[in-house]
Amino acid sequence: MPESERPYFTWIRQTIACTLLVYHIMFFLQAITGLVHINDCRIDPFIPVYLSGYGFIAVFWLWSKRWCSIILWSASIAIVFMWFIMGTIRIYSVYQPDYNKNTKDPDHYCDKTLYLFAFWTTNLAFVLLAVLFCSYSLAVYFLIESDDNETQTLLGDNQNNAMFIVYFFQRQISLRHEVSISRAT
Template identity: 25%
Template sequence: MAGNSVMFIGGCVILLVTAFPIVQISLGAVYIYECPVAPVIPVYMMVYGILALLVMGLFVLPKLLCPAWPGNTIWTLSILNLLLLYFIVFIYGSYMIYSIYPPNYNKNATDPNSNFSAPDNKLSLTLKNQNQILPNLNQTWIANNNQTSRKLIQSLALSNKANVEHLNPPQARQVMPAMLHCDQTVYLFAFWTTTVVYVFAGNALVTLICLYGFMKMTNMLSERFTI
């Protein structure tokens, strides 16, 4: 009866621990093309989850299948290599996540700082054509009548003004380039899971330092009082 309870509790723990990497792999696969601003983030989540499952498998499966198995050098080297690769992937993924914080979540958002390429090209082409026509007209008509040339220049100026006013805001917004985005679900999941790992690692490090200092202080006090 007790053995069954232990097995049930162990199975629940394994299920909860493995659910987290499986969710990472699933989200990374579903949203793999939904983060153009940082395409590495969905791939990072998939690789991170796969490495986590492999590390847990190497730690747990031999003990579950054969509790008396002592292990060997190949098994130890495999775990060390996976842990090293896990650490490298985690550091690189953290850099990619925090470097774009906060990203744009709106897929259809446009960049307000961009220049209007299409209207400007149209306007510049109109001005260029008019400037090419103007010298030829001046050479023909200015010699005959200065008043005619002044009227021509005024009409060209009015035409340029009308072209500028014709570029209304809706047309300008249509040619503004879209901002690169990242899906909110995949980014926030990657951000908070990575942050939680850093929090736990920081707490563990502080706890180890405090325990080490406490043990050293206890040893020093015990040596002094024994003398």
């Protein structure tokens, strides 16, 4: 059965696409919030820088997917992941800073909008990562269960998970390439 007729590939692809869209929107909102409040967090000045950096990372990520090799795109994902871990550590380490700017100890101040936005978008990012992981896992599972001759020929008798993941990503990249060519013409 052709892939377009498989209902599970359709909803998995839509779930992944929607999750990535939410990520990109969240990246740009984080960048705007970080730039607006760049000097409003004295307890940890890295928090607005962390949020601002997502705007540049997202632009680079989108650019690298379109114009560069898969290696550069993979490296950009690794950079996003490291940036996310660094920001998560910094945000959670100062949980519940003082939101009152006129306190006796102004070094514990952080703007309430900035901090809560950073905190909750970080929590949302964990949820979205779980959705992506589950979606990719289901896609791999359905590739394993597939009786398709194309899949069986490609994978052969040696059916390990790495080959399924490689096949799935190759298929996604070729579909994106076909879409971009059709849009250009």
